[in-house]
Amino acid sequence: MEYSSKLLADAVEQIAKLPGIGRKTALRLALHLVKEHPVQTMQLAEALKKLRTEIRLCRVCFNISDHETCDLCRSPRRDPTQICVVEDARDVMAIENTAQFQGLYHVLGGVISPINGIGPSELKIEALLQRISTPESEVKEVILAISPTMEGDTTAFFIHRKLAPFQIKVTTIARGIPVGGDLEYADEITLGRSITSRTLMS
């Protein structure tokens, strides 16, 4: 594609670097911005710049944060005896939206994936162990909320083993039939797990 303007070509090239956005979509977005009021583009550019320069990872839980320590870690209303270990910041948001968990988080920054060159040392596993082993730690339970994929399970198992020396309860989120899901269409492994992990009706 030949662009009539170098500025347009530059913008398209940069937008097309985003995941899932090809050159045609990038061109559509760029032409949309050209048509819209300049303020919208300025606000977008400013928000992106600020996002990248001012955002940081919480020094305790490695969640995305505006401050050195994130709001969740600083909150006196969160239960410091429970730590929920997740893959990334999106999982924290997803769990927070359920309003079912009152403890703290620990963001690993990924899962063990030898094929992508990600070993345990690339993740925040060592930091988790340090966080638990400090004298002031009140942690009594670590909840592993990691996706039940092969890599996720490997990561969960690795952390489980690393946590063995500590006198801490290690749990994992329940696997089973999703709420509203149909037994008929569930895969065998999920259905099997839902039977072995059956719970007492109260």
Next chain:
Amino acid sequence: MEYSSKLLADAVEQIAKLPGIGRKTALRLALHLVKEHPVQTMQLAEALKKLRTEIRLCRVCFNISDHETCDLCRSPRRDPTQICVVEDARDVMAIENTAQFQGLYHVLGGVISPINGIGPSELKIEALLQRISTPESEVKEVILAISPTMEGDTTAFFIHRKLAPFQIKVTTIARGIPVGGDLEYADEITLGRSITSRTLMS
């Protein structure tokens, strides 16, 4: 959705204003930028800012341009006797990519659409007439390359009537079966037009 960071929330809000991008995709893009090297985000923000502040419309043909007059209008190799009238800048790029047209363009900036409040005066139709009626004009043919929708056809007809007083040939791009298209699946109007506008085999 609750965001752990105001900066992230701002960025998501701004990205989600783009057409065809919802909040989930916006969050995915924002988190991608946070993960990537800062330079990528800075280049993106810079390209968008520059796009919006420095881009302008060519004062002759209203195509998107980096200069007061666009490269096409300034080029001595383009044929000044032919003007191709199109809806927007994307159409110019599409036609340029075919390398089948050597003349100049005129970008209307839309089509007549009463339902969207766009009348002839919102488009660059008056500017087209002025462009043709200047003493130094060499225009001999105006090619209407407007989408064959109801609104496009209305616009083409309106321009055709406006051009009647000038001694200028007015043509429209051929309607017919697309190259590689199957007769069987063509709609009746297209197939009918392809028969009435049949061309002599050479």
